[in-house]
Amino acid sequence: MLNRVWTGLFLIAFATGAFRFLIQDDPKVLGRMMEALFDMAETGFEISLGLTGVLALWLGILRIGEQAGAVSLLTRLLTPLFRRLMPQVPSDHPALGTITMNLAANALGLDNAATPLGIQAMRELQALNPKPDTLSDAQILFLVINTSAVTLVPVAVFTYRAQLGAANPTDVFLPILLATYCSTLVGLLAVATVQKLKLFDPAVLAYLLGLGGLIAGIAIWLSGMDQDTLQQRSAQLSHFLLLGIIAAFLIAALVRGVNAFDAFVEGAKEGFQTAVTIIPYLVAMLAAVGLLRASGALDLALDGLRGILKSYSVDSRFLDALPTALMKPFSGSGARAMMIDAMHTHGPDSLAGRMTAIMQGSTETTFYVLAVYCGAVGIRNVRHALGCGLLADGAGLTAAILIAYWFFG
Numbered sequence: 001m002l003n004r005v006w007t008g009l010f011l012i013a014f015a016t017g018a019f020r021f022l023i024q025d026d027p028k029v030l031g032r033m034m035e036a037l038f039d040m041a042e043t044g045f046e047i048s049l050g051l052t053g054v055l056a057l058w059l060g061i062l063r064i065g066e067q068a069g070a071v072s073l074l075t076r077l078l079t080p081l082f083r084r085l086m087p088q089v090p091s092d093h094p095a096l097g098t099i100t101m102n103l104a105a106n107a108l109g110l111d112n113a114a115t116p117l118g119i120q121a122m123r124e125l126q127a128l129n130p131k132p133d134t135l136s137d138a139q140i141l142f143l144v145i146n147t148s149a150v151t152l153v154p155v156a157v158f159t160y161r162a163q164l165g166a167a168n169p170t171d172v173f174l175p176i177l178l179a180t181y182c183s184t185l186v187g188l189l190a191v192a193t194v195q196k197l198k199l200f201d202p203a204v205l206a207y208l209l210g211l212g213g214l215i216a217g218i219a220i221w222l223s224g225m226d227q228d229t230l231q232q233r234s235a236q237l238s239h240f241l242l243l244g245i246i247a248a249f250l251i252a253a254l255v256r257g258v259n260a261f262d263a264f265v266e267g268a269k270e271g272f273q274t275a276v277t278i279i280p281y282l283v284a285m286l287a288a289v290g291l292l293r294a295s296g297a298l299d300l301a302l303d304g305l306r307g308i309l310k311s312y313s314v315d316s317r318f319l320d321a322l323p324t325a326l327m328k329p330f331s332g333s334g335a336r337a338m339m340i341d342a343m344h345t346h347g348p349d350s351l352a353g354r355m356t357a358i359m360q361g362s363t364e365t366t367f368y369v370l371a372v373y374c375g376a377v378g379i380r381n382v383r384h385a386l387g388c389g390l391l392a393d394g395a396g397l398t399a400a401i402l403i404a405y406w407f408f409g
Helices: 002-022 029-067 070-085 094-107 111-126 137-147 155-163 173-195 202-223 227-256 260-277 279-295 297-311 317-327 332-346 351-362 366-377 385-408
Strands: none
Touching: 002 029, 002 279, 002 297, 002 332, 029 070, 029 155, 029 227, 029 260, 029 279, 029 332, 070 094, 070 202, 070 227, 094 111, 094 137, 111 137, 111 366, 137 173, 137 366, 137 385, 155 332, 155 351, 173 202, 173 227, 173 351, 173 385, 202 227, 227 260, 227 385, 260 279, 279 297, 279 332, 297 317, 317 332, 317 351, 317 385, 332 351, 351 385, 366 385
């Protein structure tokens, strides 16, 4: 999928550039495209190197939480819920523990731990699957919740915003939390509707109403504020929650006798390695997106949509973030490149810059998740997993647009 997306971006840019050069008599378009190609390659390299410090910081903090038992605590909290949402899985089956560990790792931003746990969960669920080439109900629920991206600590988003010069890189924390809640809730409701799950079970209601009440309480608290106060209070709450998580990790480490400093250094080393690893991926995607913009293809599509919206008196500022939304279900690297391009073009603290950041944290790459997890167990028939996953994506991305207008518009 990523190969097709990347190749498609280049070919669209080449075709548009050739059209403008040969048909529209724009002699400078090819020069702009070459300049953009080299500039974006350099930008991708600089951003990747600049990420090192922030990635080292956050991955070090998250490693403290992991060794202090944050993942196991979330696992214990979530296991009763998944026992009821996956009735076909025996209550003592190891799949339940692996599933909750995967979701807990995802929630804390521990991607390197989450992916192998997710594959292991799929394998354990596959042992209960009566049709080995077709997703079971339990596997579908697991995948849809994964694609809806339950994220409590969106480290990558903070990191890119900091590197690109955002005044307050974490001011999108609360908007991301609200958007990812919307995507997860819609994904869960979609699967529950198709599979006729008993959402009115007292335990399930307790989880849903508890989390829903917390989110609703935050929304109500913020709803009566003007936009300047809203941004200020949101930033303060974001800082409080993030610093509270760090403090909780450190306290847990002290209680459990974990060497927090050594754990931090271990995680920070991984952050350095991660920053170096992403250089070729980021350079490749940013070069393609830069070429697309320099050829005029991206602006041509967005200007056409702006004209349509303007005729209906609709605010069209969200269109600058639309490429990220359209890319997100297909490619994480592509969506990241689109987000960085929007921040680079419009500024990280612009409406488009913040909106793309919220989009990036609100959902996952549905097609990629399905390809990796289903491929790991040899499944071809995904049944309603794709439809429910895309529905969750649509809800999360729509929520991201509306929430960005609410907080920063």
